[in-house]
Amino acid sequence: MSVQNEVSAKEWQMRTDLAASYNLVAHYGWDDLIFTHISARVADEEGHFLINPYGMMFEEITASSLVKVNLQGEKVMASPYDINPAGFIIHSAVHEARDDAHCVMHLHTSAGVAVSAQKAGLLPLSQQSLFPLSGIAYHDYEGIALNPEEKQRLVADLGACNFMILRNHGLLTCADNIADAFLFMYVMQRACEIQIMALSGGQDVISVPQQIVDGIQQAAQMVTKAAGGSLAWPGLLRKLDRLNYPYKS
Secondary structure, eight states, rough: OOOOGSHHHHHHHHHHHHHHHHHHHHHHHHTTTOOOOOOOOTTTOOOOOEEETTTTTGGGGOTTOOOEETTTTTTTOOOSSSOOOHHHHHHHHHHHTTTOOSEEEOOOOOOHHHHHTTOOOOSSSHHHHEEEHHEEEEEEEOOSSTTTTTTHHHHHHHTSSSSETTTEEEEEEEEESSSHHHHHHHHHHHHHHHHHHHHTTTSOOOOOOOHHHHHHHHHHHTTTOOOOOTTTTTHHHHHHHTTTOOOOO
């Protein structure tokens, strides 16, 4: 059943974009059954967030099935679905600490977890790697994310960065909109895939010179015409429409 008539136009737009990001994660094969999360701050509602219904596969998620919760992970709008409390520990920590983090994406991709287990972390081996390397953070593994005390340490490690590698765990991005958070994750995931492939090739690798790494932020603005993820987002939605994903319902 659609909840479109029960929420504001701004919230419905956010719901469709967030559901689309879940469908896209499934499409690209980045999902881990039901065990990762993407959350978004509800427009014009202080302290309210949308997150996936726990138990639903990412390709099934719709705008209406997303669950609205507060910072404590308590439902603030009727829903037949529950959420994963361990998953929301990480997301609530970032949302609470960062006013600019309107969307937080956390994934357990094979390449991301593999790089997170490598001592050197993400290396400057590809053009894709340069964008996260312009501002990347690391957080050491503390076990399943059920301890509220970990939140302080995680946000301290994140600082003002929009890219994070959770050691032995996976990848995290945050941004002030869903399109940017998705683009950040796409680029970091590709960088991890390339790194694993390059290091497994049996040959010495060449790193990108540090002066190029240092200048990447200005170059990134030029590449996306300062539009960030919104440049690619409409095309990604058209892809979902062609493939009949259910994000709009």
